[in-house]
Amino acid sequence: MRVMDSNLPIGAASPDAANSEKSHRWYPEGTHITIRGLTKRFQDATIYDGFDLDIPKGKIVSVFGPNGCGKSTLINMISGILPYDAGQILFEGKEARDTRIGYVFQNYREAVFPWMRAIDNIRYPLQYLEIAKGERQARLDRLVESFEVKFDLNRYPYQMSGGQQQLVSIMRALVVDPEVLFLDEPFSALDYEMVMFLRERLQKVLTERQTTTMLVSHDLDEAVLLADEVLLLTKRPTRVAENLPFDVPRPRTADTTLSPAFITTKTRALEIFQREVRKP
Amino acid sequence: MSAISERTAARLRPLVGMAVLIALWAFVHATRAIDPVLLPSPMEALAAFWNGIAHGTLWGDFYKTIVRTLSSFGLALVISVPLGIVLGSNEKIYQSIEFAIDFFRSTPASAMFPLFLVLFGVGEATKIAVAAFGAALAILFNVAYGVMSARKQRQLAAKVMGAPRWRVLTDVILLESMPQVFVGMRSGVSIALVIVIVAEMFIGSTDGLGQRIMNAQTIFDMPDMYASIFAAGLLGYVMNLVFLMAERRFVHWGGK
Numbered sequence A: 001m002r003v004m005d006s007n008l009p010i011g012a013a014s015p016d017a018a019n020s021e022k023s024h025r026w027y028p029e030g031t032h033i034t035i036r037g038l039t040k041r042f043q044d045a046t047i048y049d050g051f052d053l054d055i056p057k058g059k060i061v062s063v064f065g066p067n068g069c070g071k072s073t074l075i076n077m078i079s080g081i082l083p084y085d086a087g088q089i090l091f092e093g094k095e096a097r098d099t100r101i102g103y104v105f106q107n108y109r110e111a112v113f114p115w116m117r118a119i120d121n122i123r124y125p126l127q128y129l130e131i132a133k134g135e136r137q138a139r140l141d142r143l144v145e146s147f148e149v150k151f152d153l154n155r156y157p158y159q160m161s162g163g164q165q166q167l168v169s170i171m172r173a174l175v176v177d178p179e180v181l182f183l184d185e186p187f188s189a190l191d192y193e194m195v196m197f198l199r200e201r202l203q204k205v206l207t208e209r210q211t212t213t214m215l216v217s218h219d220l221d222e223a224v225l226l227a228d229e230v231l232l233l234t235k236r237p238t239r240v241a242e243n244l245p246f247d248v249p250r251p252r253t254a255d256t257t258l259s260p261a262f263i264t265t266k267t268r269a270l271e272i273f274q275r276e277v278r279k280p
Numbered sequence B: 001m002s003a004i005s006e007r008t009a010a011r012l013r014p015l016v017g018m019a020v021l022i023a024l025w026a027f028v029h030a031t032r033a034i035d036p037v038l039l040p041s042p043m044e045a046l047a048a049f050w051n052g053i054a055h056g057t058l059w060g061d062f063y064k065t066i067v068r069t070l071s072s073f074g075l076a077l078v079i080s081v082p083l084g085i086v087l088g089s090n091e092k093i094y095q096s097i098e099f100a101i102d103f104f105r106s107t108p109a110s111a112m113f114p115l116f117l118v119l120f121g122v123g124e125a126t127k128i129a130v131a132a133f134g135a136a137l138a139i140l141f142n143v144a145y146g147v148m149s150a151r152k153q154r155q156l157a158a159k160v161m162g163a164p165r166w167r168v169l170t171d172v173i174l175l176e177s178m179p180q181v182f183v184g185m186r187s188g189v190s191i192a193l194v195i196v197i198v199a200e201m202f203i204g205s206t207d208g209l210g211q212r213i214m215n216a217q218t219i220f221d222m223p224d225m226y227a228s229i230f231a232a233g234l235l236g237y238v239m240n241l242v243f244l245m246a247e248r249r250f251v252h253w254g255g256k
Helices: A015-019 A071-079 A118-128 A133-146 A162-174 A192-209 A220-226 A254-258 A260-278 B003-031 B042-054 B058-089 B091-106 B109-120 B124-148 B152-160 B165-176 B178-202 B209-218 B222-250
Strands: A031-042 A045-056 A060-064 A086-091 A101-104 A180-184 A212-216 A229-233 A240-245
Touching: A031 A071, A045 A071, A045 A086, A045 A212, A060 A071, A060 A220, A071 A180, A071 A212, A101 A162, A101 B152, A118 A133, A118 A162, A133 A162, A133 A192, A162 A180, A162 A192, A192 A220, A220 A254, A220 A260, A229 A260, A240 A260, A254 A260, B003 B042, B042 B058, B042 B222, B058 B091, B058 B124, B058 B165, B058 B178, B058 B209, B058 B222, B091 B124, B109 B124, B109 B178, B124 B165, B124 B178, B152 B165, B165 B178, B178 B209, B178 B222, B209 B222
Parallel strands: A060 A212, A060 A229, A101 A180, A180 A212
Antiparallel strands: A031 A045, A031 A086, A229 A240
């Protein structure tokens, strides 16, 4: 059940919800992912200690922060591919395993399945959805259409360029119409022309579908350009330094990076980043 | 040099070593540096090979050795592939028996002949069992290693897409480990051939290439001995080639 009373303080449990099914716990309205008391240690280093965060529904959130603060670690824990030591992560009250998740890795070479043709790679996750066969094909066709793919999807990944492989990887993540999409530095190994093309397509699809998205980027321009919110993290043990909104209309292109609004937000983000990096 | 003749030369180059060897053989035979009874001319050996295949019993022995090698290889494969997968996907089990596998892998399989003779008697079963034993350990080790060292990211990708654990195994880990499995199969089949030939020599055989080589030597039929040795070499080479070609076809993504 959903509780629509947004006056409740964030994180407070509604008495009604507490009595209803356990799998659907209370969450604030407009919030998709609630993270409470998240704790993660690697050997001796504590990366997260009692970390709290709310991720809004249907927005693109960029995660940016100092080296080693655990940006990828954070989205890996949220997406359920990395275990954590303590805390709770819920998607509208559900666990990650009950949520349709799309994940795009930085290293597309080791993320796509080289033994399958590109089209079969994209099709692969559909088999785990409980939908009819015809619907599967329809979803695949719709996706291929909305990305206006110009190259032959019957080729194997190793016969394609890096950008094409990453596009396949992105399409594979989107074909299930994920509730949440995670992108871990998806464009960092590609040439600029390809990056511009992929950013444009991805924004188009995500805006159409209103998919909640978390993007890890080590490029501040990219982090701001694509984001509805820029989540700035501190050094370890990691906290939220600031959450900057950026609501310039889409589609945003390379020209957006020249606009005053972009420059203001980026400058502010850079100040916060430098302040955090200089802290002992 | 023109492009075409350069290409022809490149294609012929691998045969140079073989040509030099045969020329040296013919030269030694012509000068009679070695007694011609012990070293017949290359042509005599080739004629013996051709006659043996076309009219004689060489083909029958050849065939027997192929059947034995492939049966023991097949047996080894059936046992060690599933076992290797279990070992490779369970680190604790692997750690507990890694030493035992390594030990037996390092033990020459020929040292096990007497033991297998006691277990299986003097017959077909013993030859196949010893050869399968040797091949199985090589395959087992490689399958387990391949499964274990399958890189993690594709497994995570499958998991995050909602694949249950067994599907991650069948859809990702097994395919990731295929190149290593082929390494194991190639070394397994060549071990099986070696052991089958030796077993045919020493464990009461009436047929097979090993027995033929031994017999030819006993009755001083040197052309036939060389012909049989050549047949055994050819068999090993062709089997390796078949596996390489199968690998290139099946693991088409390998090395890319």
